[in-house]
Amino acid sequence: xxxxxxxxxxxxxxxxxxxxxxxxxxxxxxxxxxxxxxxxxxxxxxxxxxxxxxxxxxxxxxxxxxxxxxxxxxxxxxxxxxxxxxxxxxxxxxxxxxxxxxxxxxxxxxxxxxxxxxxxxxxxxxxxxxxxxxxxxxxxxxxxxxxxxxxxxxxxxxxxxxxxxxxxxxxxxxxxxxxxxxxxxxxxxxxxxxxxxxxxxxxxxxxxxxxxxxxxxxxxxxxxxxxxxxxxxxxxxxxxxxxxxxxxxxxxxxxxxxxxxxxxxxxxxxxxxxxxxxxxxxxxxxxxxxxxxxxxxxxxxxxxxxxxxxxxxxxxxxxxxxxxxxxxxxxxxxxxxxxxxxxxxxxxxxxxxxxxxxxxxxxxxxxxxxxxxxxxxxxxxxxxxxxxxxxxxxxxxxxxxxxxxxxxxxxxxxxxxxxxxxxxxxxxxxxxxxxxxxxxxxxxxxxxxxxxxxxxxxxxxxxxxxxxxxxxxxxxxxxxxxxxxxxxxxxxxxxxxxxxxxxxxxxxxxxxxxxxxxxxxxxxxxxxxxxxxxxxxxxxxxxxxxxxxxxxxxxxxxxxxxxxxxxx
Amino acid sequence: xxxxxxxxxxxxxxxxxxxxxxxxxxxxxxxxxxxxxxxxxxxxxxxxxxxxxxxxxxxxxxxxxxxxxxxxxxxxxxxxxxxxxxxxxxxxxxxxxxxxxxxxxxxxxxxxxxxxxxxxxxxxxxxxxxxxxxxxxxxxxxxxxxxxxxxxxxxxxxxxxxxxxxxxxxxxxxxxxxxxxxx
Numbered sequence: 001x002x003x004x005x006x007x008x009x010x011x012x013x014x015x016x017x018x019x020x021x022x023x024x025x026x027x028x029x030x031x032x033x034x035x036x037x038x039x040x041x042x043x044x045x046x047x048x049x050x051x052x053x054x055x056x057x058x059x060x061x062x063x064x065x066x067x068x069x070x071x072x073x074x075x076x077x078x079x080x081x082x083x084x085x086x087x088x089x090x091x092x093x094x095x096x097x098x099x100x101x102x103x104x105x106x107x108x109x110x111x112x113x114x115x116x117x118x119x120x121x122x123x124x125x126x127x128x129x130x131x132x133x134x135x136x137x138x139x140x141x142x143x144x145x146x147x148x149x150x151x152x153x154x155x156x157x158x159x160x161x162x163x164x165x166x167x168x169x170x171x172x173x174x175x176x177x178x179x180x181x182x183x184x185x186x187x188x189x190x191x192x193x194x195x196x197x198x199x200x201x202x203x204x205x206x207x208x209x210x211x212x213x214x215x216x217x218x219x220x221x222x223x224x225x226x227x228x229x230x231x232x233x234x235x236x237x238x239x240x241x242x243x244x245x246x247x248x249x250x251x252x253x254x255x256x257x258x259x260x261x262x263x264x265x266x267x268x269x270x271x272x273x274x275x276x277x278x279x280x281x282x283x284x285x286x287x288x289x290x291x292x293x294x295x296x297x298x299x300x301x302x303x304x305x306x307x308x309x310x311x312x313x314x315x316x317x318x319x320x321x322x323x324x325x326x327x328x329x330x331x332x333x334x335x336x337x338x339x340x341x342x343x344x345x346x347x348x349x350x351x352x353x354x355x356x357x358x359x360x361x362x363x364x365x366x367x368x369x370x371x372x373x374x375x376x377x378x379x380x381x382x383x384x385x386x387x388x389x390x391x392x393x394x395x396x397x398x399x400x401x402x403x404x405x406x407x408x409x410x411x412x413x414x415x416x417x418x419x420x421x422x423x424x425x426x427x428x429x430x431x432x433x434x435x436x437x438x439x440x441x442x443x444x445x446x447x448x449x450x451x452x453x454x455x456x457x458x459x460x461x462x463x464x465x466x467x468x469x470x471x472x473x474x475x476x477x478x479x480x481x482x483x484x485x486x487x488x489x490x491x492x493x494x495x496x497x498x499x500x501x502x503x504x505x506x507x508x509x510x511x512x513x514x515x516x517x518x519x520x521x522x523x524x525x526x527x528x529x530x531x532x533x534x535x536x537x538x539x540x541x542x543x544x545x546x547x548x549x550x551x552x553x554x555x556x557x558x559x560x561x562x563x564x565x566x567x568x
Numbered sequence: 569x570x571x572x573x574x575x576x577x578x579x580x581x582x583x584x585x586x587x588x589x590x591x592x593x594x595x596x597x598x599x600x601x602x603x604x605x606x607x608x609x610x611x612x613x614x615x616x617x618x619x620x621x622x623x624x625x626x627x628x629x630x631x632x633x634x635x636x637x638x639x640x641x642x643x644x645x646x647x648x649x650x651x652x653x654x655x656x657x658x659x660x661x662x663x664x665x666x667x668x669x670x671x672x673x674x675x676x677x678x679x680x681x682x683x684x685x686x687x688x689x690x691x692x693x694x695x696x697x698x699x700x701x702x703x704x705x706x707x708x709x710x711x712x713x714x715x716x717x718x719x720x721x722x723x724x725x726x727x728x729x730x731x732x733x734x735x736x737x738x739x740x741x742x743x744x745x746x747x748x749x750x751x
Binding site for chain 1: 650654
């Protein structure tokens with residue numbers, strides 16, 4: 001591509017075009033005006049105007065989650081940029097590739113406490129893989145090229161490029177670089193992977209368990225994981241981001257384990273003699289009390305990020321690398337080990353796991369209940385969707401009910417805020433996911449508290465007539481906190497009851513969306529049908545559920561993983 | 569540049585022995601901030617940190633001394649390695665370590681003690697670099713142990729101010745921390 005004279009602002013758009021960006025989520029403001037001016041009439045990039053920058057970041061995340069591509073968001077300086085911070089932090093915790101581009105005050109004003117000035121590169125250092133303040137327009141193409149490369153390569157994550165207004169206005173000869181050279185990025189792994197050692201451990205294990213995290217989705221290694229799991233025959237447990245890494249309808253899959261995992265899933269991990277962790281990071285929400293975690297288990301830990309190895313649980317055999325290339329090598333090594341020394345007899349172990357599963361199923365009893373249970377609501381929605389929807393969630397009880405009861409069988413079908421636990425994630429993520437996968441059914445499972453944190457962006461969804469369906473599991477509480485208050489704070493419900501306000505049906509209508517409500521079991525199936533049949537814009541469904549229903553089982557904070565509390 | 573930062577978010581990482589970590593970083597604005605931010609966020613206590621130019625103008629070398637368990641130091645190195653401006657990072661092995669520190673000590677003491685102090689300084693291969701009727705400044709270089717010992721001896725004379733540079737270090741022999749392309 002020959003050099004072409006243009007402004008920095010136009011160059012930003014040309015860079016995004018060269019990166020294949022389809023959608024940008026953002027809001028204009030003073031310090032990013034030149035970029036928005038260049039955007040006016042710029043054909044190859046669609047901009048989605050949101051109503052709050054946090055939504056821009058989460059929508060970009062939703063898009064990235066749903067497609068595997070890099071999400072992009074724009075914001076202006078100062079409060080525009082700081083409003084992105086929650087979304088950037090969320091993307092950092094969940095390894096979501098995100099490029100945030102912010103305008104800043106002119107270079108001459110930086111450091112003077114100018115109007116709408118914020119040190120956004122300083123602020124986002126701990127929550128980005130890297131960030132850049134552009135000080136010379138001639139460096140802009142290289143920086144944006146590097147930004148996309150860093151965001152998507154290795155363990156993905158967010159990056160931020162801050163562009164002062166004078167740099168956006170400056171003219172230069174634009175040329176997009178064709179290659180990237182970053183000496184300090186992704187140093188080569190120095191040791192050969194210890195595949196034979198890992199295979200020996202697997203061959204010698206009679207109580208193995210496979211633990212899948214979000215890294216499987218990131219690597220796109222579902223087929224490789226399936227082949228590996230089929231060979232070993234071990235039970236499979238997942239994190240919330242591991243949902244869809246392995247079909248949850250498969251008999252080997254025990255679903256999510258951890259704080260709200262099924263009793264049988266947690267027992268399996270606790271009693272195992274070998275944990276094979278693939279693309280996971282032993283978060284405290286899955287391990288429970290670390291010193292009592294799986295006391296007899298050796299650990300094979302495969303991850304692309306060497307800093308995750310032995311961070312919390314010491315790996316007996318660490319395997320650093322991309323799951324998609326490394327896991328088939330392990331599968332082959334195990335096949336050889338089985339061939340040479342025979343398969344271990346894991347039948348008694350599988351019987352034991354089956355026994356736990358039969359004795360302690362995840363269950364709820366709607367019969368005899370006056371009100372709809374949240375679990376029932378999710379079950380009915382799932383049945384009506386035939387399990388095919390892309391699900392986004394907020395954060396709270398509804399999220400954990402969805403994680404427990406929604407059977408996810410394909411990758412990138414369950415989109416949630418895991419590491420950061422960001423309330424308000426559901427609607428923006430649904431918006432982003434629907435843009436990313438336009439022909440598919442996108443539904444949100446949200447809570448009444450979570451929904452209200454970003455509900456203003458119903459305007460965005462309505463404007464674009466996105467056929468998303470947001471089911472609000474409404475218990476008029478900040479339910480997860482209320483649950484902890486009931487269980488661990490002596491029923492002192494400090495600031496958790498929410499007023500029956502706003503009327504979500506009227507709110508939906510005010511935004512030009514369809515609003516529906518189900519209060520009883522009789523109403524529920526019909527309302528869900530009606531919601532799913534409406535494709536001319538968003539639908540908000542207010543499902544009134546039993547207010548005191550709690551997520552069980554639960555491992556209290558700081559307790560061992562097998563020390564679970566059950567329901568009433 | 570020296571720092572003696574106390575971790576404010578101590579997470580129990582701060583027990584352990586002294587380790588010297590050497591970093592080769594890009595000589596760009598904000599790099600120190602990125603590294604200090606990582607240490608602070610993860611609760612790694614920095615005992616001393618020095619940074620200065622290297623044989624190549626585009627890189628700086630940092631020497632960071634931490635008091636942590638060996639396991640935590642491995643984590644520190646892996647986390648630091650992820651920072652993009654960090655081209656190389658390694659814990660220097662204690663056996664192969666040549667480490668030096670510079671110390672300036674201002675002592676308020678009558679002139680009659682000056683001769684005695686000069687003799688003491690010579691024992692430690694230190695020198696007197698400033699003399700006034702009421703005070704003098706001693707300059708010393710060496711490893712931390714030697715400087716600690718000298719500091720102890722000088723205390724009796726009335727130390728007014730101490731400035732220590734923090735440690736710099738290289739490994740003995742041919743091993744280097746050069747950027748990969750240069751090896």
